[in-house]
Amino acid sequence: MGAAGLAIGLALQGSLSNFAGxxxxxxxxxxxxxxxxxxxxxxxxxxxIQILFTKLLTPQNKTIIIPNGILSNxxxxxxxxxxxxxxxxxxxxxxxxxxxxARAILLEVAINNSLVIKEPAxxxxxxxxxxxxxxxx
Numbered sequence: 424m425g426a427a428g429l430a431i432g433l434a435l436q437g438s439l440s441n442f443a444g445x446x447x448x449x450x451x452x453x454x455x456x457x458x459x460x461x462x463x464x465x466x467x468x469x470x471x472i473q474i475l476f477t478k479l480l481t482p483q484n485k486t487i488i489i490p491n492g493i494l495s496n497x498x499x500x501x502x503x504x505x506x507x508x509x510x511x512x513x514x515x516x517x518x519x520x521x522x523x524x525a526r527a528i529l530l531e532v533a534i535n536n537s538l539v540i541k542e543p544a545x546x547x548x549x550x551x552x553x554x555x556x557x558x559x560x
Contacts, residue, residue: 437492438475444495445474454501461500463489507540513550522549 449472454460458469460479465487467479477494479487502508516525526547533545 437490440492441475441490444491444493447495448472448477448491453499458504459502461502462494463497465489
């Protein structure tokens with residue numbers, strides 16, 4: 424009888440964890456249906472929040488089901504919680520090119536783009552500078 428009780432308790436451990444996680448998600452609302460989130464190495468739009476699991480829809484139109492136990496205990500990145508989202512773009516230019524001219528062109532394109540917000544103003548900066556030394560032996 425004791426062994427059967429232990430086996431049942433161990434079998435329900437995951438379900439109880441998912442139930443508790445679902446309860447926490449529904450109370451604290453770290454995300455809602457329609458939000459784009461990243462959790463447990465997966466990213467997608469929240470389609471459904473159940474008491475035991477949450478369903479995400481990926482950009483590739485795949486459904487991902489994440490148990491609420493691990494979802495409530497892990498890191499969740501909500502990409503749509505804020506009104507605006509900062510986007511960083513990286514561009515490369517040739518070693519012999521004029522960096523100031525390239526920066527000015529990129530800044531002008533950003534300022535004149537209707538999808539770029541005016542406040543805070545767009546910024547272009549040099550992220551990495553590499554020096555190549557050529558030597559002859």
